[in-house]
Amino acid sequence: MSDNNQQRYDPEHHTDFSVEHRDSLIDGLHKVIRQAVRTLAVLMVLVILWGIGDVVWVLYQRLMEPPFMLLAINDILATFGAFLAVLIAIEIFVNITMYLRDDIIHVKLVIATALMAIARKVIVFDFSVVGHEYVWATAAVVLALGVTYWLVSGRARS
DSSP states (O other), rough: GGGGGGOOOOOTOTTOOOOOOOOOOHHHHHHHHHHHHHHHHHHHHHHHHHHHHHHHHHHHHHSSSSSSSSOOOOHHHHHHHHHHHHHHHHHHHHHHHHHHSSSSHHHHHHHHHHHHHHHHHHHHHOTTTSSSHHHHHHHHHHHHHHHHHHHHHHHHHH
């Protein structure tokens, strides 16, 4: 690295889209990218609101069907899936806003979001439909993400 651009490498941060750059073209392109990220943040808020509406609608539909005000296990799993989808959207929104604020991608938060997404899949698995290969592949992804999160967390502490 050059003397006037020395930075300590931090595996938890990624800084490819800095706000200011010496080249005016690159600087302008970075500003376009930042505007695109702002647009994504607005769209993600709309997705979150839509998802909340979906959770309310799913609960209403399930509770109004006979037997009235009772939920079967499949109804509960569908509701959990809808809740977790909204929580994942919120995590993605947090990733976007942290990028806009800090101009870095927080690797640990991205991995945590991926863990939440795969956990959602595991929670709503229908084992009568899902084959054993899919379950083993999902287990491998969970293990890989868990080890990666542990490694990144360990590096952040040291």
